[in-house]
Amino acid sequence: MRLTCLNAWGGRMHAELSEWLAQDDPDILCIQEVVHVPAAPAPWLDYRDDGRNLPQRADMLADLAAALPRHDITFCPAARGPLWHGDTQVWSQWGLATLTRRGLPVTHQAQGFVHGTFGADGFGAHPRSRTGHALRLWRPEGAVVIAHMHGLRDPQAGKADTPARAAQAERLAGLVEAVRQPGDEVAICGDFNVLPGSETLRMLSRLAPRELVREGGHPGTRNSLYPKPERFADYMMVSEGLAVAGFDVLHSPEVSDHCPLVLTLA
Incomplete structure (x- = not known):
């Protein structure tokens, strides 16, 4: 079984990402920075903030469904906010999604906020x-709990430890514990937005003590x-x-400004 985790960068590398996902064809995809605009007026919209104008793929849920047509999608929106089509404001939903190969028996799920509440x-x-x-x-080999989050961006603190980051780690651990049964194994992944050695990793290590990026000597993600x-x-x-049968951080092909993390289970 293969698990892929990626921050999709708002779909800015749409063509490359879609082609690569169809080839990678993971059993489970944990993907962050997913944009969803129902009835989008155009395939691309602009995100404008702090003087930046960033292109966003308008309906990534449709793109993901096209790239992985044999998967079910769970979308977890964190906020509803404005994008732009020229001078026209368009309301979008933004969050993360989990794709599971259709037919895999998902027996329990927990979805919730690790920071804040839904910003409508x-x-x-x-x-x-x-x-x-x-x-x-x-799985016949034993059940596994898979969890992911997109960690806080904090322009003031950078990637340093903060009380809010400690609280989000505790809440993510709570989601894991809400579905975990005795004897289950655990995989926790995502763009945590923290440094190696952070409090977030230390807190989550009580559930998942092996961190494979650093363990494998990878120079970054x-x-x-x-x-x-x-x-x-x-x-x-x-x-x-x-x-774990294999793990890699893929620097090529480039499908985002983040590298995909690919975990293969025995």
């Missing part, structure tokens, strides 16, 4: 609301599309008993 009237000031999603997947010097943001944490 705009994205709000940073640090903005964030969701998490956990599911329990039955950012690629050439990300200009800043800090190279770590994304993590894959697993419990000691989870049988």
Whole structure:
């Protein structure tokens, strides 16, 4: 079984991402920065904030369904906010999604906010609301709980530890514990927006003590599309008993400014 985790960068590399996902064809896809505009007026819209004008793929749920047509999608919106089509404001939903290959027995799920609440009237000031999603997947080899989140962006604190980040880690752990049964293994992943050695990783390590990015000696999870010097943001944490057949951080092809994390289970 293969689990892929990726921050999709608002779909800015849509063509490359769609082609690669169809080839990768993961059993489980945990994907962050998903944009959904029902009845979008155009395939691309603009996100405008702090003088930036960033292109966003308008309906990534439809794009994901086209790339992985044999998967079911759970979308976890964190906020509803404005994008732009020229001078016209268009309301969008923004959050994360989990795709599971159709037919895999998902016996339990927990979805909720790891920070804030649903922002129905705009994205709000940073640090903005964030969701998490956990599911329990039955397998003959033993059930596994898979969870992911998109960690807080904090322009003031950068990637340093903060009380809000500690609280979000506790809430994500709570989602895992809400679906975990005795004997289940655990995989926790996502763009945590923290540094190696952070309090977030320490807190989650009680459920999943192996962090595979650093354990594998990978130099980071950012690629050439990300200009800043800090190279770590994304993590894959697993419990000691989870049988890992392989793990990689893919720097090529570039399908986002984050590298996909690909975990293969025995």
